[in-house]
Amino acid sequence: MIHLENIHKTYYAGSPLHVLKGVDLDVADGDFVSIMGASGSGKSTLLNIVGILDNYDEGNYYLDGRLIKDLTETQSAKVRNEMIGFVFQSFNLINFKTALENVALPLYYRGVSRKKRNAIALDYLDRLGLKDWADHLPSEMSGGQKQRVAIARSIIAKPRLILADEPTGALDSTTSQEVMDILRQVNREEGITMLIVTHAREVAEQTNKIVNFKDGLISSIEDIKQL
Numbered sequence: 001m002i003h004l005e006n007i008h009k010t011y012y013a014g015s016p017l018h019v020l021k022g023v024d025l026d027v028a029d030g031d032f033v034s035i036m037g038a039s040g041s042g043k044s045t046l047l048n049i050v051g052i053l054d055n056y057d058e059g060n061y062y063l064d065g066r067l068i069k070d071l072t073e074t075q076s077a078k079v080r081n082e083m084i085g086f087v088f089q090s091f092n093l094i095n096f097k098t099a100l101e102n103v104a105l106p107l108y109y110r111g112v113s114r115k116k117r118n119a120i121a122l123d124y125l126d127r128l129g130l131k132d133w134a135d136h137l138p139s140e141m142s143g144g145q146k147q148r149v150a151i152a153r154s155i156i157a158k159p160r161l162i163l164a165d166e167p168t169g170a171l172d173s174t175t176s177q178e179v180m181d182i183l184r185q186v187n188r189e190e191g192i193t194m195l196i197v198t199h200a201r202e203v204a205e206q207t208n209k210i211v212n213f214k215d216g217l218i219s220s221i222e223d224i225k226q227l
């Protein structure tokens, strides 16, 4: 699903900062992989490149066999919309829209009628245990509930790949566990490939593979046995 070859990235804000120094990584279709590493090691930079939110300077990135390089903004947006769902630490929900409206949003962009998209969104909220919260605003919900809404929104468009940057970073340990359980369930039941960035070992241990990241390079990959 993801094939990275010798990916380099340098930021030029002030003195040049060589953040990714030749990353090679393969993520198989249906896998559930975490990236761990110290703050500032380049994890978000890598995830943004995989999500086609940012460019890289050198190397090759193939997504589902297609070379992702020098795409126009329209082409990148098309690939993102068709294939990739995003989950963020800060949830990125729209504050003046209800849980149901937030979840239904990707279907609105695809031109699905209001009645139909609301029915589908309610079904997704139900699957994530949030049916009774459909008409609530994000400000009325807990962090864990908000992240579940964000996950429902990311899966409603049926992406092949979900990228999650510190999805449990703003949550306490019990709630983190709930969110990881849901991500694992989505991975298993929908077969959606998951790539998660975290700095918490206990979160990474719930994925199938931990990619340890250090100073812009992968230092090791651990296989984790899940029961």
Ligand code: ADP
Residues within 6 Å of the ligand: 011, 012, 013, 017, 019, 037, 038, 039, 040, 041, 042, 043, 044, 045, 046
């Ligand atoms: P991580 O997610 O592992 O904490 P990041 O990928 O966010 O690391 O950042 C890696 C390094 O690149 C950090 O030193 C950060 O300050 C720097 N950096 C990140 N984004 C930018 C940017 N847009 N412009 C300049 N420097 C950046």
Ligand code: MG
Residues within 6 Å of the ligand: 043, 044, 045, 165
């Ligand atoms: Mg980061």
